[in-house]
Amino acid sequence: MRADKRKELEATGWTVGDASDFLGLTPEESAYIDMKISLGNALRERRKSQQISQVALAKRVKSSQSRIAKMEAGDPSVSIDALIKSLLALGASSMELSKAICNADSQVA
Amino acid sequence: MRADKRKELEATGWTVGDASDFLGLTPEESAYIDMKISLGNALRERRKSQQISQVALAKRVKSSQSRIAKMEAGDPSVSIDALIKSLLALGASSMELSKAICNADSQVA
DNA sequence: CGAAATTATGCTATATTTGGTATAAAATTG
DNA sequence: CAATTTTATACCAAATATAGCATAATTTCG
Numbered sequence: 001m002r003a004d005k006r007k008e009l010e011a012t013g014w015t016v017g018d019a020s021d022f023l024g025l026t027p028e029e030s031a032y033i034d035m036k037i038s039l040g041n042a043l044r045e046r047r048k049s050q051q052i053s054q055v056a057l058a059k060r061v062k063s064s065q066s067r068i069a070k071m072e073a074g075d076p077s078v079s080i081d082a083l084i085k086s087l088l089a090l091g092a093s094s095m096e097l098s099k100a101i102c103n104a105d106s107q108v109a
Numbered sequence: 110m111r112a113d114k115r116k117e118l119e120a121t122g123w124t125v126g127d128a129s130d131f132l133g134l135t136p137e138e139s140a141y142i143d144m145k146i147s148l149g150n151a152l153r154e155r156r157k158s159q160q161i162s163q164v165a166l167a168k169r170v171k172s173s174q175s176r177i178a179k180m181e182a183g184d185p186s187v188s189i190d191a192l193i194k195s196l197l198a199l200g201a202s203s204m205e206l207s208k209a210i211c212n213a214d215s216q217v218a
Numbered sequence: 219c220g221a222a223a224t225t226a227t228g229c230t231a232t233a234t235t236t237g238g239t240a241t242a243a244a245a246t247t248g
Numbered sequence: 249c250a251a252t253t254t255t256a257t258a259c260c261a262a263a264t265a266t267a268g269c270a271t272a273a274t275t276t277c278g
Contacts, residue, residue, distance in 0.1 A: 028197040035193070035203065053224060064267050069226055077265065079235090081189045084144070088137040094144065098211035105203045162254060173237050178256055188235065188265095 034104040037074040039083040042100040044072040046090045061089045143213040146183040148192040151209040153181040155199045170198045 025033070047057050047068075054068040061068075063086075071078045071086060087097060134142070156166050156177075163177040170177075172195075180187045180195060196206060 028194070031197055031203060032190075032194060035206075054226095055224080058267095062267085064269080065225075066227075066269080067265095067267065073226080075227095079188055079190050079265065080193060081141075082265080084189060085137070085141060088140055094140060094211055094214040097144075098207045101210060102203055102207035163256095164254080167237090171237085173239080174255075175239085175257075176235095176237065182256080184257095186235065191236080 031104065033074070035101050036078070036080060036083065038100045038104040039080065039087065039097070040072045040074040040078075042092070042096065043068075043083060043087055043090070046087065046092060046096075047072075050090065052090075057086070057090070061086050140213065142183070144210050145187070145189060145192065147209045147213040148189065148196065148206070149181045149183040151201070151205065152177075152192060152196055152199070155196060155201060155205075156181075159199065166195070166199070170195050 047054070052060075054065045054072075057063075058065045058068050063082075067078070067082070068086070071083050084097060087100075156163070161169075163174045163181075166172075167174045167177050172191075176187070176191070177195070180192050193206060196209075
């Protein structure tokens, strides 16, 4: 958001922030969530680049399509373990995982 | 191990390898395990550098001393989620986590 | 457009992870 | 050395994550 637009909104009584502001998350909590989202995005990208459907990936990692969808969405019910195992199953390197986690930093508003 | 020593052992009928060779782990499985070990080491280092006991850390992250010990040991019963949450609670940055995961690569024999 | 494929969302029984506790082993300190 | 602190290991009930399924929503494509 442009700084001037933010000022304009705030002048009229709005508060501008992100989900963690709104929900009152601690920095650790939002860092954790950002990591999941970042890993979820990496999973989706890797899957798409291999032209595989969620169903096919589910079969590969012995999971279900619904679970893959939730992984990619960073759903609260999915663990980072699940995300990492799936990424590894798609051939991601430690370095790629490392980058995804590092990228989580730049998810901040 | 020195290459000549390995050759010497192999000449006498020994097979030289690491745990993943022995247990017949897939590359993904051992990559996952290496990551846990690496994160466990990072946790221990960070805790020690802050001069905190496992008991104190347990209190901080609302867990138990036994669980912290297992985290640091990379025990199969601990999730990467737990490791990451504890590291974040000790003030580790995404970058530091990223490095730990990346370092897992160099755990290979 | 309409059919087919893909993805999202909700639910639940099962499996795994967790905190807590107990206690053993090891390290530290006096 | 003994006492104390710290860490490791084992167990279990409770909490959480999971696969699997149903089905709705969305996208793709003829």
